[in-house]
Amino acid sequence: MALSCPHERMLAQVKVPVLFTHHSRAIDPVTGQLVGAISDLQATKVKEIITAAGQSVEYVSLPDAAHAMHQADPARFVQVLTSWARKLPA
Amino acid sequence: MSEKESTSTGRRDFLQTLVAAPVLGAATLVQTAQAAQAERDVFVKHAYEEHTVNLGEVAMNYVVSGSATSPALLLIPGQTESWWGFGRCVVLTTRIHRCLPPNTTRCTAIPYARAPSVPPSKRLRSFSATSGVSATGREWWRPARPARGRMRVRKGVAHRPLQRHERARAPRLVEHCKGLRKISRNTIPSGDGLSSRGPWP
Numbered sequence A: 001m002a003l004s005c006p007h008e009r010m011l012a013q014v015k016v017p018v019l020f021t022h023h024s025r026a027i028d029p030v031t032g033q034l035v036g037a038i039s040d041l042q043a044t045k046v047k048e049i050i051t052a053a054g055q056s057v058e059y060v061s062l063p064d065a066a067h068a069m070h071q072a073d074p075a076r077f078v079q080v081l082t083s084w085a086r087k088l089p090a
Numbered sequence B: 001m002s003e004k005e006s007t008s009t010g011r012r013d014f015l016q017t018l019v020a021a022p023v024l025g026a027a028t029l030v031q032t033a034q035a036a037q038a039e040r041d042v043f044v045k046h047a048y049e050e051h052t053v054n055l056g057e058v059a060m061n062y063v064v065s066g067s068a069t070s071p072a073l074l075l076i077p078g079q080t081e082s083w084w085g086f087g088r089c090v091v092l093t094t095r096i097h098r099c100l101p102p103n104t105t106r107c108t109a110i111p112y113a114r115a116p117s118v119p120p121s122k123r124l125r126s127f128s129a130t131s132g133v134s135a136t137g138r139e140w141w142r143p144a145r146p147a148r149g150r151m152r153v154r155k156g157v158a159h160r161p162l163q164r165h166e167r168a169r170a171p172r173l174v175e176h177c178k179g180l181r182k183i184s185r186n187t188i189p190s191g192d193g194l195s196s197r198g199p200w201p
Helices: A007-011 A040-052 A074-086 B003-039 B083-099 B120-127 B148-155 B164-169 B171-187
Strands: A018-022 A025-027 A034-036 A057-061 B051-054 B059-062
Touching: A007 A040, A018 A040, A018 A074, A040 A057, A057 A074, A074 B083
Parallel strands: A018 A057
Antiparallel strands: A025 A034, B051 B059
16 A cells, blocks of 8 residues: 555645654564564654644553454544543634 | 238337347446345344445445544455454444544544355354354454464454344353443444444444
Protein backbone atom coordinates (compact mmCIF):
# COMPACT_ATOMS: atom_id res chain seq x y z
CA MET A 1 0.00 0.00 0.00
CA ALA A 2 2.84 2.35 0.80
CA LEU A 3 4.12 2.00 -2.76
CA SER A 4 1.06 3.55 -4.34
CA CYS A 5 0.16 5.74 -1.39
CA PRO A 6 3.32 7.32 0.07
CA HIS A 7 2.66 7.94 3.71
CA GLU A 8 4.93 10.95 3.99
CA ARG A 9 3.07 12.63 1.16
CA MET A 10 -0.31 11.91 2.69
CA LEU A 11 0.73 13.01 6.16
CA ALA A 12 2.18 16.24 4.83
CA GLN A 13 -1.27 17.16 3.56
CA VAL A 14 -3.19 16.61 6.78
CA LYS A 15 -5.69 19.39 7.27
CA VAL A 16 -7.26 18.49 10.61
CA PRO A 17 -6.04 17.95 14.17
CA VAL A 18 -4.82 14.40 14.71
CA LEU A 19 -5.08 12.00 17.60
CA PHE A 20 -2.39 9.35 17.23
CA THR A 21 -2.82 6.34 19.51
CA HIS A 22 0.15 4.03 19.41
CA HIS A 23 -0.75 0.55 20.56
CA SER A 24 1.14 -2.64 21.26
CA ARG A 25 4.45 -2.87 19.45
CA ALA A 26 7.79 -4.54 19.93
CA ILE A 27 10.91 -5.56 18.12
CA ASP A 28 11.41 -9.28 17.72
CA PRO A 29 14.74 -9.96 19.43
CA VAL A 30 15.51 -12.84 17.10
CA THR A 31 14.68 -11.37 13.73
CA GLY A 32 14.83 -7.68 14.57
CA GLN A 33 11.50 -7.24 12.82
CA LEU A 34 8.78 -4.95 14.05
CA VAL A 35 5.87 -6.68 15.75
CA GLY A 36 3.07 -4.20 15.48
CA ALA A 37 1.71 -1.61 13.14
CA ILE A 38 4.29 1.11 13.54
CA SER A 39 7.53 1.54 15.45
CA ASP A 40 8.44 4.29 17.90
CA LEU A 41 10.82 5.75 15.35
CA GLN A 42 8.14 5.83 12.69
CA ALA A 43 5.66 7.35 15.12
CA THR A 44 8.10 10.12 15.88
CA LYS A 45 8.47 10.79 12.19
CA VAL A 46 4.71 10.91 11.76
CA LYS A 47 4.45 13.52 14.47
CA GLU A 48 7.17 15.58 12.83
CA ILE A 49 5.49 15.54 9.44
CA ILE A 50 2.05 16.44 10.74
CA THR A 51 3.44 19.20 12.90
CA ALA A 52 5.34 20.56 9.92
CA ALA A 53 2.06 20.56 8.02
CA GLY A 54 0.71 23.01 10.56
CA GLN A 55 -1.65 20.68 12.36
CA SER A 56 -1.74 19.69 15.98
CA VAL A 57 -1.05 16.06 16.76
CA GLU A 58 -1.65 14.47 20.11
CA TYR A 59 0.36 11.33 20.57
CA VAL A 60 -0.92 8.79 23.09
CA SER A 61 1.29 5.80 23.76
CA LEU A 62 -0.70 2.74 24.76
CA PRO A 63 1.79 -0.14 24.66
CA ASP A 64 -0.57 -2.44 26.51
CA ALA A 65 -3.48 -1.81 24.16
CA ALA A 66 -4.50 -4.29 21.52
CA HIS A 67 -4.13 -3.41 17.87
CA ALA A 68 -7.91 -3.24 17.56
CA MET A 69 -8.48 -1.45 20.84
CA HIS A 70 -11.95 -0.41 19.80
CA GLN A 71 -12.90 -4.06 19.86
CA ALA A 72 -10.82 -5.36 22.74
CA ASP A 73 -11.34 -2.40 25.02
CA PRO A 74 -14.06 -0.10 23.69
CA ALA A 75 -14.38 1.79 26.96
CA ARG A 76 -10.75 2.77 26.81
CA PHE A 77 -11.05 3.63 23.15
CA VAL A 78 -13.96 5.94 23.79
CA GLN A 79 -12.28 7.48 26.81
CA VAL A 80 -9.15 8.30 24.86
CA LEU A 81 -11.13 9.60 21.91
CA THR A 82 -13.53 11.78 23.85
CA SER A 83 -10.79 13.17 26.08
CA TRP A 84 -9.04 14.36 22.99
CA ALA A 85 -12.24 15.60 21.36
CA ARG A 86 -13.13 17.72 24.37
CA LYS A 87 -9.97 19.72 23.85
CA LEU A 88 -10.73 20.52 20.25
CA PRO A 89 -11.90 24.03 19.51
CA ALA A 90 -15.67 24.19 19.16
CA MET B 1 -38.48 -6.38 -47.70
CA SER B 2 -35.71 -6.96 -50.20
CA GLU B 3 -32.68 -9.05 -49.44
CA LYS B 4 -30.53 -5.91 -49.36
CA GLU B 5 -32.84 -4.17 -46.90
CA SER B 6 -32.99 -7.24 -44.71
CA THR B 7 -29.22 -7.45 -44.57
CA SER B 8 -28.98 -3.77 -43.70
CA THR B 9 -31.52 -4.11 -40.91
CA GLY B 10 -29.73 -7.11 -39.52
CA ARG B 11 -26.41 -5.27 -39.56
CA ARG B 12 -27.98 -2.29 -37.79
CA ASP B 13 -29.48 -4.50 -35.12
CA PHE B 14 -26.15 -6.19 -34.64
CA LEU B 15 -24.38 -2.84 -34.22
CA GLN B 16 -27.03 -1.62 -31.81
CA THR B 17 -26.56 -4.75 -29.77
CA LEU B 18 -22.82 -4.19 -29.69
CA VAL B 19 -23.26 -0.60 -28.53
CA ALA B 20 -25.84 -1.48 -25.92
CA ALA B 21 -24.01 -4.49 -24.54
CA PRO B 22 -21.70 -2.61 -22.15
CA VAL B 23 -24.59 -0.52 -20.86
CA LEU B 24 -26.71 -3.59 -20.35
CA GLY B 25 -23.78 -5.30 -18.70
CA ALA B 26 -23.26 -2.43 -16.28
CA ALA B 27 -26.96 -2.32 -15.49
CA THR B 28 -26.92 -6.04 -14.88
CA LEU B 29 -24.01 -5.67 -12.49
CA VAL B 30 -25.81 -3.01 -10.49
CA GLN B 31 -29.00 -5.08 -10.46
CA THR B 32 -27.04 -8.12 -9.39
CA ALA B 33 -25.43 -6.19 -6.55
CA GLN B 34 -28.79 -4.92 -5.40
CA ALA B 35 -30.35 -8.34 -5.64
CA ALA B 36 -27.46 -9.89 -3.75
CA GLN B 37 -27.82 -7.24 -1.09
CA ALA B 38 -31.48 -8.04 -0.67
CA GLU B 39 -31.03 -11.78 -0.72
CA ARG B 40 -28.24 -12.05 1.77
CA ASP B 41 -29.38 -14.03 4.73
CA VAL B 42 -26.36 -13.51 6.93
CA PHE B 43 -27.75 -10.44 8.65
CA VAL B 44 -29.12 -10.68 12.11
CA LYS B 45 -30.99 -8.16 14.15
CA HIS B 46 -28.91 -5.47 15.81
CA ALA B 47 -29.57 -2.79 18.32
CA TYR B 48 -29.03 -0.34 15.50
CA GLU B 49 -30.97 -0.17 12.31
CA GLU B 50 -28.72 -0.88 9.39
CA HIS B 51 -28.94 1.37 6.39
CA THR B 52 -27.66 0.61 2.94
CA VAL B 53 -26.33 2.95 0.32
CA ASN B 54 -25.57 1.90 -3.23
CA LEU B 55 -22.25 3.42 -4.21
CA GLY B 56 -22.29 1.97 -7.69
CA GLU B 57 -19.48 -0.49 -7.26
CA VAL B 58 -20.55 -1.76 -3.88
CA ALA B 59 -23.59 -1.72 -1.68
CA MET B 60 -22.41 -0.41 1.68
CA ASN B 61 -24.34 -0.78 4.86
CA TYR B 62 -23.86 1.38 7.91
CA VAL B 63 -25.46 2.49 11.13
CA VAL B 64 -25.95 5.93 12.62
CA SER B 65 -26.29 6.84 16.25
CA GLY B 66 -26.54 10.05 18.21
CA SER B 67 -28.02 13.43 17.53
CA ALA B 68 -28.05 14.71 13.99
CA THR B 69 -27.22 18.19 15.27
CA SER B 70 -23.93 17.07 16.79
CA PRO B 71 -20.70 17.09 14.86
CA ALA B 72 -20.16 13.77 13.16
CA LEU B 73 -17.71 11.14 14.23
CA LEU B 74 -17.01 8.71 11.43
CA LEU B 75 -15.83 5.30 12.56
CA ILE B 76 -14.24 3.33 9.74
CA PRO B 77 -13.40 -0.28 10.49
CA GLY B 78 -10.08 -1.65 9.34
CA GLN B 79 -9.47 -4.18 6.66
CA THR B 80 -11.82 -7.15 6.67
CA GLU B 81 -13.60 -5.79 9.71
CA SER B 82 -17.30 -5.19 10.17
CA TRP B 83 -18.98 -2.24 11.80
CA TRP B 84 -19.85 -4.68 14.54
CA GLY B 85 -16.36 -4.05 15.83
CA PHE B 86 -17.42 -0.52 16.64
CA GLY B 87 -20.81 -1.50 18.02
CA ARG B 88 -19.90 -1.11 21.64
CA CYS B 89 -17.99 2.09 20.95
CA VAL B 90 -21.07 3.58 19.34
CA VAL B 91 -23.07 2.89 22.49
CA LEU B 92 -20.44 4.33 24.78
CA THR B 93 -19.73 7.31 22.61
CA THR B 94 -23.38 8.19 22.35
CA ARG B 95 -23.83 7.82 26.06
CA ILE B 96 -20.88 10.04 26.87
CA HIS B 97 -22.12 12.44 24.27
CA ARG B 98 -25.31 12.92 26.23
CA CYS B 99 -23.28 13.89 29.30
CA LEU B 100 -21.20 16.54 27.62
CA PRO B 101 -21.99 20.19 27.08
CA PRO B 102 -23.60 20.78 23.69
CA ASN B 103 -20.66 22.62 22.28
CA THR B 104 -18.29 19.72 22.92
CA THR B 105 -20.31 16.84 21.60
CA ARG B 106 -18.86 14.87 18.74
CA CYS B 107 -20.71 11.69 18.83
CA THR B 108 -22.71 10.97 15.76
CA ALA B 109 -21.21 7.70 14.71
CA ILE B 110 -21.44 6.31 11.22
CA PRO B 111 -19.59 3.06 10.99
CA TYR B 112 -19.18 1.33 7.70
CA ALA B 113 -20.45 -2.19 7.65
CA ARG B 114 -19.42 -5.27 5.79
CA ALA B 115 -21.61 -8.28 5.67
CA PRO B 116 -20.11 -11.06 7.74
CA SER B 117 -19.30 -14.04 5.62
CA VAL B 118 -19.94 -16.57 8.35
CA PRO B 119 -23.42 -17.04 9.80
CA PRO B 120 -23.65 -16.14 13.49
CA SER B 121 -24.53 -19.68 14.48
CA LYS B 122 -21.33 -21.02 13.01
CA ARG B 123 -19.26 -18.32 14.60
CA LEU B 124 -20.69 -19.09 17.98
CA ARG B 125 -20.15 -22.79 17.56
CA SER B 126 -16.57 -22.28 16.65
CA PHE B 127 -16.01 -20.34 19.81
CA SER B 128 -17.62 -22.84 22.05
CA ALA B 129 -14.37 -24.77 21.95
CA THR B 130 -12.42 -21.91 23.46
CA SER B 131 -12.46 -20.39 26.88
CA GLY B 132 -13.02 -16.89 28.08
CA VAL B 133 -15.14 -15.80 25.17
CA SER B 134 -18.33 -13.84 25.08
CA ALA B 135 -21.70 -14.65 23.66
CA THR B 136 -20.76 -12.65 20.63
CA GLY B 137 -18.38 -15.40 19.66
CA ARG B 138 -15.60 -12.94 19.07
CA GLU B 139 -12.08 -13.87 19.87
CA TRP B 140 -11.04 -10.38 20.70
CA TRP B 141 -13.18 -10.44 23.79
CA ARG B 142 -10.54 -12.51 25.47
CA PRO B 143 -8.01 -10.06 26.91
CA ALA B 144 -4.89 -11.41 28.51
CA ARG B 145 -5.07 -9.15 31.53
CA PRO B 146 -8.37 -7.34 31.80
CA ALA B 147 -8.02 -3.83 33.05
CA ARG B 148 -10.68 -2.22 35.16
CA GLY B 149 -12.37 -0.46 32.31
CA ARG B 150 -12.09 -3.45 30.10
CA MET B 151 -13.88 -5.62 32.62
CA ARG B 152 -16.76 -3.22 32.70
CA VAL B 153 -17.02 -3.53 29.00
CA ARG B 154 -16.83 -7.28 29.06
CA LYS B 155 -19.57 -7.37 31.60
CA GLY B 156 -21.72 -5.48 29.23
CA VAL B 157 -21.05 -7.72 26.30
CA ALA B 158 -22.98 -10.86 27.01
CA HIS B 159 -26.33 -9.31 26.41
CA ARG B 160 -27.81 -11.59 23.88
CA PRO B 161 -29.70 -14.46 25.46
CA LEU B 162 -28.46 -17.68 23.99
CA GLN B 163 -30.87 -19.66 21.92
CA ARG B 164 -31.83 -23.19 22.81
CA HIS B 165 -29.59 -24.88 20.30
CA GLU B 166 -26.71 -22.73 21.40
CA ARG B 167 -27.18 -23.66 25.01
CA ALA B 168 -27.10 -27.31 24.09
CA ARG B 169 -23.95 -26.93 22.08
CA ALA B 170 -21.93 -24.78 24.40
CA PRO B 171 -22.47 -25.48 28.09
CA ARG B 172 -19.25 -23.77 29.06
CA LEU B 173 -20.22 -20.72 27.14
CA VAL B 174 -23.58 -20.65 28.87
CA GLU B 175 -21.98 -20.65 32.29
CA HIS B 176 -19.61 -17.96 31.24
CA CYS B 177 -22.36 -15.78 29.88
CA LYS B 178 -24.55 -16.29 32.91
CA GLY B 179 -21.84 -14.76 35.03
CA LEU B 180 -21.42 -11.86 32.66
CA ARG B 181 -25.11 -11.14 32.56
CA LYS B 182 -25.35 -11.28 36.32
CA ILE B 183 -22.63 -8.73 36.70
CA SER B 184 -23.89 -6.60 33.87
CA ARG B 185 -27.18 -6.00 35.62
CA ASN B 186 -25.28 -4.34 38.41
CA THR B 187 -23.00 -2.28 36.26
CA ILE B 188 -24.85 -1.36 33.10
CA PRO B 189 -27.90 0.86 33.44
CA SER B 190 -31.03 -0.69 32.06
CA GLY B 191 -33.27 0.97 29.57
CA ASP B 192 -30.63 1.75 27.00
CA GLY B 193 -30.63 -1.58 25.28
CA LEU B 194 -27.52 -2.80 27.02
CA SER B 195 -28.67 -4.99 29.86
CA SER B 196 -30.52 -7.58 27.91
CA ARG B 197 -29.77 -6.71 24.36
CA GLY B 198 -26.55 -5.20 23.22
CA PRO B 199 -25.54 -4.04 19.82
CA TRP B 200 -24.17 -7.46 19.09
CA PRO B 201 -25.84 -10.18 17.13
